[in-house]
Structure formats: structure tokens, C-alpha cells
Amino acid sequence: MSAYRSLLQSSDSVVYQALVGEELRQKSGIELVPSENYTYPEVLELLGSVFTNKYSEGYPGKRYYGGQEFTDVVENLSRERACKIFRGEHANVQPLSGSAMNQAVYLGLLEPGDSILAMELSHGGHLTHGAPVSHMGRLFNFVRYKTLADGSLDYDHIADLARQHKPKLVLCGYSSYPRDLDYHEFKRAADAVGAYSMADISHFGGLVAGNVMANPLDAGFDVITTTTHKSLRGPRGGMIVCRQELAKKIDASVFPGLQGGPHMNQIAAVAFTLQKAAVEDFRVYSQQVLNNAKVLAGQLMQHNVALVCNGTENHMMVVNTVESFGIDGREAQDVLDRVGITANTYEPILSQAQ
Numbered sequence: 001m002s003a004y005r006s007l008l009q010s011s012d013s014v015v016y017q018a019l020v021g022e023e024l025r026q027k028s029g030i031e032l033v034p035s036e037n038y039t040y041p042e043v044l045e046l047l048g049s050v051f052t053n054k055y056s057e058g059y060p061g062k063r064y065y066g067g068q069e070f071t072d073v074v075e076n077l078s079r080e081r082a083c084k085i086f087r088g089e090h091a092n093v094q095p096l097s098g099s100a101m102n103q104a105v106y107l108g109l110l111e112p113g114d115s116i117l118a119m120e121l122s123h124g125g126h127l128t129h130g131a132p133v134s135h136m137g138r139l140f141n142f143v144r145y146k147t148l149a150d151g152s153l154d155y156d157h158i159a160d161l162a163r164q165h166k167p168k169l170v171l172c173g174y175s176s177y178p179r180d181l182d183y184h185e186f187k188r189a190a191d192a193v194g195a196y197s198m199a200d201i202s203h204f205g206g207l208v209a210g211n212v213m214a215n216p217l218d219a220g221f222d223v224i225t226t227t228t229h230k231s232l233r234g235p236r237g238g239m240i241v242c243r244q245e246l247a248k249k250i251d252a253s254v255f256p257g258l259q260g261g262p263h264m265n266q267i268a269a270v271a272f273t274l275q276k277a278a279v280e281d282f283r284v285y286s287q288q289v290l291n292n293a294k295v296l297a298g299q300l301m302q303h304n305v306a307l308v309c310n311g312t313e314n315h316m317m318v319v320n321t322v323e324s325f326g327i328d329g330r331e332a333q334d335v336l337d338r339v340g341i342t343a344n345t346y347e348p349i350l351s352q353a354q
């Protein structure tokens, strides 16, 4: 046991026991929550490092406190690596989480009351895409598109909604949807009404970085946002990659608009994560994630499990538990928990939203 471990054990045995319990749980169970991952030991090291102690309000070269020669190194690296890997012009790596990064984009590019076209939560969108329970849902006028009965998206209908509601922002991306998207279609819908185009690739950001899923910036999108802890395998956090033209607005919106001091331990770990994601090994890993997901989806369907969209093009499978087993998602999640398989359902969030 490391010296810090035994120190923790003796100074707070209750927290220590919870840590040990969680370590065992993660090792012994089968983890199927698609937003979770096992991060690198180097990331854990950086998260637990003295970068935690540092206040770095501002941006590299323009901070409010002294002593930034090393924090500037890791933040500059994170930004450069983010631009390189996602083929973008400008990156902001300070958002403390995925929710904060999306809020920063909305608040930086739009005015309260403006309309945003986004995916309905119950059809795969994220809470921050305007769910009525989220504060963003109260601040902006979200118009929501849904999937068709077979799970596909009707891009003509999405373009019609854009023409009808004249949103200032067309948002795509999802938390629970098993298909890749046609970003050119979304871009066309946005361009036709002069709206910003934004893709929230939080869930599959790693698969985009690994070049096994489409990159919205290649289709000319204005902004992408992604969490860093899901398929990217890094520390918990969010990042925004955008066109240079929007850099000032986005940066001012993150700080001082929405946040104070960035978490430099997280940003150092993001720099490391992006270096790992830029090499061939990570592409192979991403391809393997897709291969594994396809095999699992195929096997589930062979055993008469009903999957939305009849399979998967990413790392997610959405099971229709009512059709497959006659139980709701919550019940299925509980049954799986009892046999050491961790999965998730949207229902608790949805019932709060109603």
C-alpha cells in the first residue's frame, strides 16, 4: 500500500472503506454504462497531483495570479492537442463538466429567449439539450426533433422545423442513440436559416478522435463539445472546439462568464489523455469498441432482445425492455444490478421531467 493510502486509511477509515469497496465493485462487475470508462493510471496520478492546489483564472499568458509557468504548459498542450485531434481551429479545455460546456456555448453565442433546435430527451438527446427540468430549458426556447418509429431521423423534417422556428442554433448529438449522424444534413438545415451548427459528441468523442465515427467539424460545423471522461477515457470534464471566429465569444463565456478557476489537475490529465488518443493504438482500441458492440448487439438480437434501430453503429445499445421482457427499464436495471451487470435507463430522469 502506498504511503498516501495508509495515511488515508488511518485518518478517515469510512471514506477509505468506500474507496476500497468501489475499486472492488469496478473490478468484479460487468460495466455496461456507455458513458463510463476505465481511465489511465497516469490520469489518476495527475488528478491527485499538486495541480489541484493552483488557481489559474484566465487563459495561458493572461492569468490573474502568478506562478503559472507549469499550468500554462499543460493548458496550452491540451488546447493544441484538442485542435489537432478534432481538426478544429480553437479549443477551450476549461469546462468543469459536460453540462457546463454546453451552457457556455449557448450563453456565449445566443441571447436568453433565442430558439435552439435539438433532439428530444426521450428520443436520445441529453438533459442539457433543453429538457424542461434543466435551467437551460427555461432560459432558451428549445424546439425538439424526434426519431421515427424505426429509430431513424427524418432530415427533411428537421430542416422543415428549422425553417418554421428559425432557431439561432441547430444542435445535434445524443446520449442514447445507436446510430451515427449525417452532419451535412444538419449543417444544411442550420445554414438555410443562418443558425450556428453545434454537435455535442460527448458520448462518442473518443470514437471520433479514433477516426471510426464521423467528425462534425469535417462537415463544416461551427462548434463541437465533448466530455473527456466517456469514450475518450480521460478525467471528468468538458471541452469545446470551434472555429477561430467564435474563439473570443466561447472563451469569454467559459471564463469569466460561467466559471471561475479552472481545475488544472483535470486540464493536465486532459493533455495526457489527448496524447494517448492521437496514436494508432487508440484507433485500434476505438475500432475494437465498435466491433465488440456490434457482436454483443448481434448476439442480443439472436436471443430475441429488441434493440432500437436493430443494432448499433457506435458503443451504445438501446434495449426496448418492455417489448423484450415485459418489464420497464428501471426494473431491468435493478435485475441486472443484482447479478453484477451495471446498465442505465433514462426513466428516472424522464419521470422527473414530466
Ligand SMILES: *Cc1c(COP(=O)(O)O)cnc(C)c1O
Pocket (backbone or CB within 6 Å): 035, 097, 098, 099, 100, 102, 125, 126, 128, 173, 174, 175, 200, 201, 202, 203, 227, 237, 238
Ligand atoms: C454526458 C453528456 C453530457 C454532460 O456531461 P456531464 O459531465 O455529465 O455534465 C452532455 N451532453 C451529452 C450528449 C452527454 O452524453
